[in-house]
Amino acid sequence: MxxxxxxxxxANAGEKxxxxxxxxxxxxxxxxxxxxxxxxxxYGEEQVKEAFKAAVEAGITFFDTAEVYGPGESEILLGxxxxxxxxxxxxxxxxxxxxxxxxxxxxxxxxxxSLKRLQLPRVTLYQVHWPFTFLMSQETLMNALANExxxxxxxxxxxxxxxxEQMQQAHQILAKRGIPLAVNQVRYSLLNRQxxxxxxxxxxxxxxxxxxxxxxxxxxxxTGKYTAQITPTGPRxxxxxxxxxxxxxxxxxxxxxxxxxxxxxxxxxxxxxNWLKAQEGVIPIPGAKTAKQAIENAGALGWxxxxxxxxxxxxISRPWLK
Numbered sequence: 505m506x507x508x509x510x511x512x513x514x515a516n517a518g519e520k521x522x523x524x525x526x527x528x529x530x531x532x533x534x535x536x537x538x539x540x541x542x543x544x545x546x547y548g549e550e551q552v553k554e555a556f557k558a559a560v561e562a563g564i565t566f567f568d569t570a571e572v573y574g575p576g577e578s579e580i581l582l583g584x585x586x587x588x589x590x591x592x593x594x595x596x597x598x599x600x601x602x603x604x605x606x607x608x609x610x611x612x613x614x615x616x617x618s619l620k621r622l623q624l625p626r627v628t629l630y631q632v633h634w635p636f637t638f639l640m641s642q643e644t645l646m647n648a649l650a651n652e653x654x655x656x657x658x659x660x661x662x663x664x665x666x667x668x669e670q671m672q673q674a675h676q677i678l679a680k681r682g683i684p685l686a687v688n689q690v691r692y693s694l695l696n697r698q699x700x701x702x703x704x705x706x707x708x709x710x711x712x713x714x715x716x717x718x719x720x721x722x723x724x725x726x727t728g729k730y731t732a733q734i735t736p737t738g739p740r741x742x743x744x745x746x747x748x749x750x751x752x753x754x755x756x757x758x759x760x761x762x763x764x765x766x767x768x769x770x771x772x773x774x775x776x777x778n779w780l781k782a783q784e785g786v787i788p789i790p791g792a793k794t795a796k797q798a799i800e801n802a803g804a805l806g807w808x809x810x811x812x813x814x815x816x817x818x819x820i821s822r823p824w825l826k
Contacts, residue, residue, distance in 0.1 A: 531789040
């Protein structure tokens with residue numbers, strides 16, 4: 505199984521650092537989430553447990569969750585599955601910087617609650633879900649996280665949805681404690697490439713920060729499941745990207761994905777994930793509500809597009825740099 509490290513250092517800076525994880529993870533936002541994903545209606549605990557088991561059996565052992573997913577239910581389900589199966593996995597979860605959390609103790613308390621739900625003594629990665637500060641400064645927040653690293657309750661520190669400037673600030677504060685900023689989790693796919701034009705990707709590479717790419721399939725747009733003739737139901741039907749006009753705009757990207765999928769006997773989704781995996785310092789974390797989806801995600805591993813094919817996909821998706 506392909507692996508990488510969280511919080512890497514560029515080749516000219518010496519040894520890589522940070523926990524080792526699989527080169528592709530599973531995002532567990534949909535596990536227990538009723539508001540957006542209709543958990544409990546179209547699928548439930550049995551289906552996500554099978555997704556967990558299928559991912560692990562396929563060699564994917566890195567799972568990303570958050571205290572607000574469910575809320576709390578995603579962590580509870582993961583903890584239950586880990587205990588029932590005895591699987592050796594790496595867990596990333598997130599702290600929500602809510603307005604009423606304004607002390608270092610609130611960070612420690614939130615982590616304690618997450619660990620209880622997960623039934624774990626520590627997590628591989630603990631991330632700040634949004635860059636909001638409210639009444640707590642980044643200095644207080646990052647130092648509280650550094651304290652937890654020193655206590656051994658988290659292996660590495662990450663952020664999520666941080667700009668290049670915010671990421672640099674977090675990195676500088678942690679560096680004073682001798683702790684690297686391991687991760688910035690951001691939206692990134694062939695149809696969401698703004699982190700390149702906004703300098704987030706280049707700054708991450710400069711600092712040695714791994715990018716966790718959420719929504720790597722653009723919420724299903726890159727699976728080829730939706731076309732101008734087959735539009736979605738549910739929350740997606742109100743999203744302009746899933747309208748007939750929006751789907752027509754991406755047809756060129758989908759056509760190229762289908763071409764490469766046929767060549768490698770893969771699916772368009774697997775090709776899209778493979779393109780992301782080929783980017784330096786990037787780990788895609790697609791969601792999986794069923795065993796079938798988990799197995800399909802795993803099919804993005806174990807092979808690689810050629811440099812020319814990667815360049816072709818880069819070229820055709822340039823309109824989504826903005």
